[in-house]
Amino acid sequence: MGATSPVTLKWYDLDKSELFLDLAKRMPENKRLSNIVYARLVLDRLLDPAIARVLYLDCDILVRDDVATPYEWDLDGRPIGAVRDSIGAWLVGGRDVRGNRDIFDVADPYFNAGIVLIDLEGWRQADIIGKMEQAFADGIMQRIYYDQDLLNIVFRNNWLQLPWRWNTIGPLLAHESLDPAILHYTGTKKPWGIWVNWRRSIAFARFYRHVMTNEIFYAFVRHRRISWWKKKFRAK
Structure with a gap:
């Protein structure tokens, strides 16, 4: 970063994280996304313990507003904040909602994990890796939409819904007039x-x-x- 920038850039080499490499090797893989998606699950293990809060951003985005704004929001005691996914019911229900009825209720609010405001202490307490290991052993990881579904299971009814403009999913031309803050090109x-x-x-x-x-x-x-x-x- 420039000398006048208040931002510090730090690189974390995931090839040196044995935990991530083990998870990426064993968990179900999406050829379009690759198993790099599992990296966010180990944020609490990678980052300095002194860091209390993280605003996680996917790489397929375009930011048009100051990300310091959502970073400062009060999570009201919740471990995470995220934007509700407009196609959440389809993601969890698939072509037949009866298929995953033992895992999800399609009526439950479902968030997109591309932009997530995280309280790292709450993230640690959720024991995401432990729950993923159990889901894998139970055959659930093989049936769900990778880490995003898992996070929705872990934080079911325990997340703060953020305004849609901070994660405008699959943005089309019509969205331009609505002044989105973060465009998320998911398709x-x-x-x-x-x-x-x-x-x-x-x-x-x-x-x-x-x-x-x-x-x-x-x-x-x-x-x-x-x-x-x-x-x-x-x-x-």
């Missing part, structure tokens, strides 16, 4: 996608391009397109 269409028609259908794609600067953005797109074609030819 396959991203503003950094290599196909122009994709970028024209999602919120703030042009803004994202100018944040990177046109020169860097188009160099990135050229690189991605070349890599994509090479992959296609190798597949044949």
